[in-house]
Amino acid sequence: MTIVVAYKWAANPQDAQVGADGAVDLSRAKPGVSEYDPVAIETGRRLADATGAELVGLSVGGPQVGTSMARKAALSRGLDRLVVVADEALDGARAATTAAVLAAQVREIGDVDLVLTGDGSVDEGAHLVPAVLAGHLGWPLLVDVTAVERAADGGLRVTRSVGAGTQVLEVDGPAVLSVAADAVVPRVPGMKDILGAGKKPVAEATVGQVAVSEPAVVGRKRPALAQRKGRLLTGADTAAVAAELVAALRADGVL
Amino acid sequence: MDFSITEEQELLLASVRDVMERACPESYMKECNEKGEYPQALVDALTEAGLTTLGVPEEFGGTPVDTQTLMLVAEEITKLGGPHFVFGQALSIADMLEFGNDVQRRQCMDEVLAGRVGFVLGFTEPQAGSDSSAIATTFTRRDGKVYLSGHKTFMSNALRARYMLCLARNADGASDEKKTNAFSMWWMPMDATGVTIEPLKKIGWHMMDTCEVYLDEVEVDEADLVGVEGNGFMQAMINFEVERLLMASSLLGMAECAFGDALDHAATRKQFGKPIGSFQLIQQKITSMAIKIENMRNLVARTAWKIDNGMPVQTDSALAKLYCAQSANEVIDDALQIFGGIGYTTDCRVSRLWVDARVQRIGGGTDEVMIHIAGRQILKEHTK
Ligand SMILES: Cc1cc2nc3c(=O)[nH]c(=O)nc-3n(C[C@H](O)[C@H](O)[C@H](O)COP(=O)(O)OP(=O)(O)OC[C@H]3O[C@@H](n4cnc5c(N)ncnc54)[C@H](O)[C@@H]3O)c2cc1C
Numbered sequence: 001m002t003i004v005v006a007y008k009w010a011a012n013p014q015d016a017q018v019g020a021d022g023a024v025d026l027s028r029a030k031p032g033v034s035e036y037d038p039v040a041i042e043t044g045r046r047l048a049d050a051t052g053a054e055l056v057g058l059s060v061g062g063p064q065v066g067t068s069m070a071r072k073a074a075l076s077r078g079l080d081r082l083v084v085v086a087d088e089a090l091d092g093a094r095a096a097t098t099a100a101v102l103a104a105q106v107r108e109i110g111d112v113d114l115v116l117t118g119d120g121s122v123d124e125g126a127h128l129v130p131a132v133l134a135g136h137l138g139w140p141l142l143v144d145v146t147a148v149e150r151a152a153d154g155g156l157r158v159t160r161s162v163g164a165g166t167q168v169l170e171v172d173g174p175a176v177l178s179v180a181a182d183a184v185v186p187r188v189p190g191m192k193d194i195l196g197a198g199k200k201p202v203a204e205a206t207v208g209q210v211a212v213s214e215p216a217v218v219g220r221k222r223p224a225l226a227q228r229k230g231r232l233l234t235g236a237d238t239a240a241v242a243a244e245l246v247a248a249l250r251a252d253g254v255l
Numbered sequence: 256m257d258f259s260i261t262e263e264q265e266l267l268l269a270s271v272r273d274v275m276e277r278a279c280p281e282s283y284m285k286e287c288n289e290k291g292e293y294p295q296a297l298v299d300a301l302t303e304a305g306l307t308t309l310g311v312p313e314e315f316g317g318t319p320v321d322t323q324t325l326m327l328v329a330e331e332i333t334k335l336g337g338p339h340f341v342f343g344q345a346l347s348i349a350d351m352l353e354f355g356n357d358v359q360r361r362q363c364m365d366e367v368l369a370g371r372v373g374f375v376l377g378f379t380e381p382q383a384g385s386d387s388s389a390i391a392t393t394f395t396r397r398d399g400k401v402y403l404s405g406h407k408t409f410m411s412n413a414l415r416a417r418y419m420l421c422l423a424r425n426a427d428g429a430s431d432e433k434k435t436n437a438f439s440m441w442w443m444p445m446d447a448t449g450v451t452i453e454p455l456k457k458i459g460w461h462m463m464d465t466c467e468v469y470l471d472e473v474e475v476d477e478a479d480l481v482g483v484e485g486n487g488f489m490q491a492m493i494n495f496e497v498e499r500l501l502m503a504s505s506l507l508g509m510a511e512c513a514f515g516d517a518l519d520h521a522a523t524r525k526q527f528g529k530p531i532g533s534f535q536l537i538q539q540k541i542t543s544m545a546i547k548i549e550n551m552r553n554l555v556a557r558t559a560w561k562i563d564n565g566m567p568v569q570t571d572s573a574l575a576k577l578y579c580a581q582s583a584n585e586v587i588d589d590a591l592q593i594f595g596g597i598g599y600t601t602d603c604r605v606s607r608l609w610v611d612a613r614v615q616r617i618g619g620g621t622d623e624v625m626i627h628i629a630g631r632q633i634l635k636e637h638t639k
Contacts, residue, residue: 032269068262069262069265069266072262072263072266073266073269076266187304188270188273188274188277188303188304189266189270189304190270190304190305190306190318191263191267191305191306191309191318191320191324192305192318194263194266194267194270195263195318197266198263
């Protein structure tokens, strides 16, 4: 069994600078494995350990994706090996292109049973890549996945979070799973993992022929700030004020 | 000259930050400090990530790393507001791993791997502080057993640790022995009959207990001797220099922690219609703090580099410990001053750093003892 985890090497949003006009500047942010992707890697590692599968990391992007730091950072999180497509042509690539290149690589790796992705990347957060990737592969896509295990018949049993509850599905063919951000707590790579990362195999692949018509972004706008009511509840009797607060929230349909 | 750190070190520090973010929020530190509780959840998280056994040989379940890496981790933990004592056991247990027998090593490592303290370091006594040759705790042999008697003081972790590495002199030995052959190390269970523990009340370091420990005819076995009889002091010395450097590195982190907080405050606190950071007297403090931090970092890094390259560091480590202890206290004091009144409240973590850093000019060898060690050595090297 081969499990692929698609991950992104992206700017860390914690280093973002927010200008007075609300514009987010990520130019000075340090890159790292995109915030939610370690959750997908951890989910994959646990499944791979339980099933004896190989866990292959796959990342496509600009040249920075292929740096030694980027490779070690990903591999130290528990992947067995990596396939990277680091190409200037993919610098700043958007969902359609990224997903097409990922799909080509999944086919190239061959015999892949499962592709895991994170919940969304921390920079753009469009949540599109898993869907487009599944479309290219012609595989089913399950999102908000909180658990995945081997079913008794050899297929996979996938738990999804739906609304306030969960749904359990059995999948018998290859699939793309987008793992919920809180599915598991990813391990913290220790020194052994970090030292071991430099010794794991990495294959560099090329973009190849990918014909993609990427929809053009023709405008971007921040959401208008909602008008606040600015109501202040005061009083010496805290229980009474709390009751008043609950009543007000009910009246506004918040509760 | 290359001042950069390796990719592996950078990734390790990212892991340290991850653990600290998850397990060491300031609210937790504050709670532990106020309640006088050991931050076990933090130690457990560091242990789970394999950080507490960094620097421990592989055969004992650790991950060997160079001194430089150990110092970077120690610095990062205190820089993020963590207590210094949660890291660096690799150095304090080195004596046991080097001189202990198989049973003692196993017992010590079981403690460390379980996130507990390896042992209490039983040196100091009321009459034997800087002058450890005055240690008066004795061991005596009777009917095939060994009995320890005496009074140890300032015993860190005595309430929690299961063993003490107890330095004692032979009650039946000659009285003219020197420090270098008068003492033996004994591996003593803290729950043995005859051990009485009384906590001391301190002005800081509230997360870790420090106690008086009275030993009244505590029975141990011949097999509990650590290393060679009479070599206790020399055995303990093997690691002093790198332990001093570890203290220096933790102090550097504490200074950086206070410095960062002070910078935030200077940039946001407004008086006379301006951020206080715009006043030159505040900038003067900030500049002098920055210089001291830079000096501390260089001293620590260069000494670690020397250790990793097999060079002697007797003077360097004493200088680093002395300078970092004094400068960290100065930097933290300046930070408290920049905070003004709020800095003197327990709401502000700089106040905790202020009391916690103070002891580092005393413990692990006082400032004066560091001067004594370095001064003698510098002159000796000059005149040879
Ligand atoms: C919180 C805390 C935890 C500790 N934990 C431990 C522990 O776990 N295990 C342990 O064994 N010890 C521990 N210690 C003890 C510590 O190592 C001693 O406090 C330290 O070595 C100094 O000894 P002292 O307190 O007796 O001071 P003293 O040696 O009495 O010194 C008093 C003053 O005289 C100065 N002085 C002494 N000799 C000279 C000299 N020759 N020249 C110039 N000045 C001199 C000193 O520098 C100091 O300023 C701890 C101490 C503290 C405060």
